[in-house]
Amino acid sequence: MxxxxxxxxxxxxxxxxxxxxxxxxxxxxxxxxxxxxxxxxxxxxxxxxxxxxxxxxxxxxxxxxxxxIGQTQLVDFYHRTTRITHTKIDDPCFFxxxxxxxxxxxxxxxxxxxxxxxxxxxxxxxxxxxxxxxxxxxxxxxxxxxxxxxxxxxxxxxxxxxxxNDFFCLETRIPKEQPNDEPCRIYFGAIKIGYGWYFPKNDHDVLGIGGENNEKQIPAQAEAFFREATSKPRLPSKGAFIPSxxxxxxxxxxxxxxxxxxxxxxxxxxxxxxxxxxxxxxxxxxxxxxxxxxxxxxxxxxxxxxxxxxxxxxxxxxxxFVRLLYSDKVMAYFIKALQIHPRFVKYYLDEVMSSYRQNYKNFIWHYFTKVRNKVAQ
Ligand SMILES: Cc1cc2nc3c(=O)[nH]c(=O)nc-3n(C[C@H](O)[C@H](O)[C@H](O)COP(=O)(O)OP(=O)(O)OC[C@H]3O[C@@H](n4cnc5c(N)ncnc54)[C@H](O)[C@@H]3O)c2cc1C
CATH class of the missing domain: 3.50.50.60 (FAD/NAD(P)-binding domain)
Structure with a gap:
């Protein structure tokens, strides 16, 4: 023993x-x-x-x-195939x-x-x-x-x-699209609750999608998303669970x-x-x-x-925030808001995602108060 x-x-x-x-x-x-x-x-x-x-x-x-094996300070948000924001963040995102x-x-x-x-x-x-x-x-x-x-x-x-309460992800590898300073991309709209990503690394790029898979719909949605997001040849995709x-x-x-x-x-x-x-x-x-x-x-x-x-x-x-964001009405408004308020995107990426200098509670209150004040004016 x-x-x-x-x-x-x-x-x-x-x-x-x-x-x-x-x-x-x-x-x-x-x-x-x-x-x-x-x-x-x-x-x-x-x-x-x-x-x-x-x-x-x-x-x-x-x-x-x-x-x-890679880093970038550029983050692009997409709705389906349309780029809606292009943001330079303060701290790089590493891969x-x-x-x-x-x-x-x-x-x-x-x-x-x-x-x-x-x-x-x-x-x-x-x-x-x-x-x-x-x-x-x-x-x-x-x-x-x-x-x-x-x-x-x-x-x-x-x-x-x-x-x-796990979600499901599918990911594939593709050859690099651009050699240097390539943004990482986040895709909304390909899946109801969840998102797609494109992460540039040194010698290859990674394309993935993940989210709620109640109806086992993710494999078909992933296939459509991969075809939409790249015309490059890709390796067979692999799947794994992730906490929701x-x-x-x-x-x-x-x-x-x-x-x-x-x-x-x-x-x-x-x-x-x-x-x-x-x-x-x-x-x-x-x-x-x-x-x-x-x-x-x-x-x-x-x-x-x-x-x-x-x-x-x-x-x-x-x-x-996820529940609010992925409801049908809010998502359409959110996509518009991202385009109109690029500072909102930068604030989220720098202050919340990169650093947790602001937690989600502060982040939600910060913007809720701003919106409420605007309505009151
Ligand atoms: C497709 C996908 C993309 C992701 N992208 C990101 C990302 O970009 N950034 C990020 O921060 N997170 C990402 N995540 C989440 C991240 O991968 C996990 O949160 C992280 O791996 C959790 O680490 P862990 O040590 O808890 O578990 P794991 O990394 O899963 O490690 C578990 C270990 O346990 C071992 N093990 C499992 N079962 C047994 C068993 N029965 N007996 C003995 N050993 C066992 C496994 O071999 C493994 O080594 C992603 C997840 C997925 C699925």
């Missing part, structure tokens, strides 16, 4: 960051992943400035050149290939002394939550704390009848088991940015375990919930 203070299932950004931060704090940890690194992960790979800042602060050993980013993080985890077990898929029946044990074949892992970091898998939610941002699935499922990243359901409901919250929740998980381990009574749930409160609040307001 192998004994660890903390066992982490999943070595993506959330699991790796949890492991890195716990190793820094002197915990004996193990990450188990079904894949072996470097591994592919379907993702647009967009990294905002706040994500770059988080990585620089918590993983200064990693040179951004290891994983950042990564997840094979590179996730390998950098997991390598740092190993340098910090963490144990990584690869090619090992954990199934629900392998986890004995009452005895704090995970069994894989002939190996038994005993843990004090367990962290669920296995993306949108239902490993931690299904056994506890917790419903996931409707609400958190669960932060904990047992007093000593916490969930991070996509497993918990963390995502920016408007942009679909998940890497930032995956890293941040990993940091919070490590801090919570450290604080909880110092107390006699197990206060892990209370500590972790308190740390995640601001994320939950921001997601709540962000999802409210």
């Amino acid at each position: 192998k004994e660890f203070d903390v066992l982490i299932i999943g070595g993506g950004p959330s699991g790796a960051m949890t492991g890195i931060e716990l190793q820094k704090r002197g915990f004996n940890t193990c990450i188990i992943d079904k894949a072996s690194f470097p591994r592919e992960k379907l993702c647009g790979g967009g990294l905002t400035q706040k994500t770059m800042d988080l990585l620089a602060t918590h993983c200064p050993e990693i040179d951004p050149k290891e994983y950042a 990564t290939d997840r094979k590179l980013l996730d390998t950098s993080l997991i390598s740092l985890y190993k340098v910090k002394g963490g144990t990584l077990i690869e090619n090992c898929r954990i199934n629900s029946k392998d986890i004995n939550f009452n005895e704090n044990k995970v069994t894989t074949g002939s190996e038994v892992f005993q843990y004090r704390y367990l962290v669920g970091a296995c993306g949108c898998s239902t490993l931690f939610t299904k056994p506890f009848n917790i419903k996931r 941002g409707k609400k958190i699935n669960a932060l904990t499922v047992q007093p000593n088991v916490i969930l991070v990243g996509d497993t918990a359901g963390f995502i920016d409901p408007i942009t679909g940015e998940g890497i930032y919250y995956a890293l941040l929740s990993g940091i919070y998980a490590a801090e919570s375990i450290e604080q909880s381990a110092k107390n006699k009574a197990n206060q892990l749930i209370a500590i972790y919930s308190a740390k995640c409160r601001a994320i939950k609040q921001n997601m709540k307001w962000g999802f409210l």
